[in-house]
Amino acid sequence: MAGKSGLLGRLRVFATAAALIATGLLALVPSMTVAQTYPNRPIRLLHGFAAGGAADTLARIVSEGLSKRLGQPVIVEAKPGAGGNIAAAAVANAAPDGYTLGLVTGAHAISGALYKTLAYHPTDSFEMVSTLVYYALVVAVRADHPAKTLPDLIALAKQKPDEISFGSVGFGSTHHLAGELLNTTAGIKMVHVPYRGDAPSATALLGGEVPVIVGTTVLLAGQIESGAIRGLAVTSPTRTGLLPNVPSVAEAGLEGYDVRTWAGLLAPKGTPADIVTRLNREVASMLGDPAVKKALETATGGEARGSTSEDMRILIRAEIAKWSKVIDEAKIPRID
Incomplete structure (x- = not known):
């Protein structure tokens, strides 16, 4: 009896382990399916500024570069207003499935410092993909x-x-x-x-x-x-290639002064990690293309440079803190 009881116990352990393994594998199925099929339809790329402006130009360069790499159209949609906040709110409220992305600029962090309340959180409402360019x-x-x-x-x-x-x-x-x-x-x-x-x-x-x-x-x-x-x-610490004869603010004697705006890509909070990783990888590939790099730098006079998702999040948090201090020191009234 003791032998039979021991055997039954071992069988129960094996059955439990098998069930746990199966449950874990099943949990991976949706993620694996998403990774294998994404994207299978057009992607929207929203930005918050006027059509034909600098952000719109950047978005169209990025949409073309990503379309080639993802094998699906990336359609640019301008939702201007409130310094980019309308578009950012639209991205934050979109389905977190990788089919709605946002192109944001340095204004995204300024909004986090300047507005008393927003319809979204500048960092916590999003999955960061990558920075694109600094200028x-x-x-x-x-x-x-x-x-x-x-x-x-x-x-x-x-x-x-x-x-x-x-x-x-x-x-x-x-x-x-x-x-x-x-x-x-x-x-x-x-x-x-x-x-x-x-x-x-x-x-x-x-x-x-x-x-x-x-x-x-x-x-x-x-x-x-x-x-x-x-x-x-x-306003950068060093001269720019676009204006090589114009000194930097630091050269003019104001050490520590550094203002470079930027652009980057983000997605709604909850977008699957494998999709964010895929997008980050494709952005890195795109920025490594000399033609795309030149187009971005010509459009901004800046430096095309990607980042990790976490580094983009760190950048935005640091920018919010920086501009909050400037707003306080300049006694600029915050917007309701």
Whole structure:
């Protein structure tokens, strides 16, 4: 009897183990199926800015590169408004199946710092895929402005606090906060004047409405090269290939000043890990393509560079903390 009891016990153990193994294998089936079949239909790529703008241009370069690698169309959809928040909310609320992605820029982190409440969490509502490109801005004046260098401008601003204004692409933009960070770092107080994009702010500069702007390098490069506008400094720690003759803010004496906006891809929270891994791998492949790399860098004047999912999350968290401090120091009212 004892032998039979022992045998039955061992059989029960084996049966339990087999059941556990089978359960584990069954749990893997949905993930394995997703990995093998994704994607089998078109993918939407949302961004939160106007069609034809810089983000839209980036999205179309990325959509083409991913389409070739995924074997399915990647369809760009612009959902402009609220500094990209409308599109980000749409991505956060989409089905987490890999068929809705979002292209976000540095504005995504600024929203996390500037808005009191959002319809989503800037990091926790998403699975990060990868960064795509980083690019600097440029502090510029009209060619006949008395400031020949950034130190000249700082000296003038110290003599005339609250009298010198600077234009940007809009309230709460990276351009706006780059100017406010310049204020606090240099100990000056230039007054912000928002415009509705790079072109209107450049027109205002050339027309004498504002003496200074913080603008996008790629959109101002032609006017800087022609001599109509003088670039005083780029906002990255080193010079950019697009404007090799314009010094960096650090070269101009403001050590530690670093403003580079960026673009990256994300997906709704809960998107299967194998899909996120696949997308990250395809982005890395795409950025390794010289033609795609050149297109992204030409469109932004920056550096095409990918990341891990976690590194993108870390970047956004760090940017939120950075811009929160700038907003507090500049006493910028937060948006409800």
